[in-house]
Amino acid sequence: MNTLLMIATRNLAQHKRRTMLLGSAVAMVTTLLVILLSLFSGMRTTMLRTATTLMTGHVNVAGFYKITTGTAAPLVTKYQGLTELVKKSTPGLKAVVTRGRGWGKVVSESSSIQAALSGLNIDSEPLFRDVVEVSKGSLDGLRDPHTVLLFEQQAERLQVKVGDNVTLSSSTFRGANNTVDLRVVAIAKDLGFMSGFNVYVHADSIRELYELDPNTTGAIQVMIKDANEAENVANTLRKAIEDAGYRMMDRVPQPFWRKFESVRREDWTGQKIDITTWSDEMAFMRYTLDTVQVLTIVVVSVLVVIIIVGVMNTLWMAIRERTKEIGTLRAIGMQRGYVLRMFVTEMAVLAFSSTAIGALLAAALCWMVNAAHIVVPKAFQVFLMSQTLQLAPDFGIAIRSLLTIAIVTTLGALFPAYRATKLQPVTAMHAGN
């Protein structure tokens, strides 16, 4: 092996130009792959963080309450007990929040917007504080009853400032119309399209609007350590909650709000619990991420093909130049397998060193991009749910990219190297060099 490595490195050094050319191509593709994956992972992280914090949690334990067969309300009654049960039963739990929920109109003196309403207890929402960046006012203002947080574009539409009053208007689940007056205490920076239709108010304001008792909330939202575990956690919770004697909705992998119409028509009454995951709730987000992932795969595949062609081409050249050497070595007793290993080693040395360089370069670039706080165009902010471009490179991504490219490169070497093993030892005898 030592000898193989020595021959490999020396041959690479011998043909500096060719080695540099292929090496930098391989390094560049690695860099690109790491950056794309970091971008993807950064997007995913940002989107997930924003969406789960603002709207759904990783696992959304919500409920339908039917007073009569023809109605349905998005309520969880006696939520305290259920919350304790959820906390107890969730593996890898990070946080649990309860949110009142509704749908209504926010009216100012000059304008109005339709919005999804969330009632929250700001003191039990540390993650919300991380995600929402207040530009005017303060989140602490939401501690007071009858307060509301708006996002910049909403405030602009409504032409209100911190300290102004708006009116929340909705029909109660019994069908009557009701309003609540709220004071704007905070205006937050936009977070993509999420901030277009979400309005956050003090939890009690939702209860007041819908005439609910203090033991009722809209949903129990569970944040877990690993978002990928959401499906498993949801299943665990489903079982635990059912075992505790609650009635459960059948599992339908659709957003909670989509089920409203059909639930309304069902002929049971009382409480049923419905558990969804962030990916049930945010199908569009999965599509966005899937699209980016597919794009990444396509781009990388093309690059990988280019690399393979480059590797094969380079190796053909090397083999053509060294035909006589191979013949000689075969003549003096080198087995075919050794010839194969000789060329594959050469490409592997090139591949691993250039991918390592490429990965380091990518890490440096990611760090620079993050440090620069590049503000992305508005159109992208909508998808990104963030204003700046954040790349999330990690050791795993770098190693995975490095290995992928290095292995692909090495595989590209296999075929030419295999052909080289078929060279006849007789070629050693041929005249000329």
Added chain:
Amino acid sequence: MNSENLKTSAASAIVQLSHVDKEYQLGKVTVPALHDVSISIQAGEFTVIAGPSGSGKTTLLNLIGCVDVATRGQVIIDGRNTLELKEKELTRLRLDRLGFIFQSFNLVGVLDAFQNVEFPLLLQKTLGKKEREARVQALMESVGIAQYAHHRPGELSGGQRQRVAIARALVTKPRIVLADEPTANLDSVTGTAILDLMQELNRQGTTFLFSTHDPRVVARAGRVIRLFDGRIEQAGTESARADEASAHAAPQAGGQP
């Protein structure tokens, strides 16, 4: 040569060819290169295959060197019938029992002289590092290139390169060393020195079989096998050496018994 003779000589022969034909296929054309060649070479011999260009010297050495196969006939190397050996076994046979010296030296350019000589031992994997290096060192001293151990072939003269190649061929202590026109790419002084070296090594016990079309080289052979148009013309012996001088002047005379 009758079959009786073949059997008796085969017992101790390193190389035993009987009724070997070799034809090359060039598209639809069959090019005969060797016809009914039977030879046997004993340990310790210093044999020259002589003949003009195109007479089949290289072809013959390739068959003996197990890098090509006969169209007809038997090639037995060190008691093993090469027709019956698999590719892997043939390669191992070349590694362990044959030594090769090439016309254009054929050293590995990226390895230095020492590493070139050491290489067959690395392929063999039978000797430990210490033993291996000692053997390479001793051999390089005996062929007079010890001081160039860490020079790459590109930094050596033709004669020095061929010495490295000779050391490489000898390092595995092969049963026979094959050389196809080993002096053809060297000037006559260097060529003579290389021949001196080969002869000296022969005296120390190495069996040599090499080809040449240089009459001066033929003159130094212990035994001459003459090829003409792919046939053996005359098998010279130690006693035939005296005739060689006249053979140079009139190559046709080589046909005489």
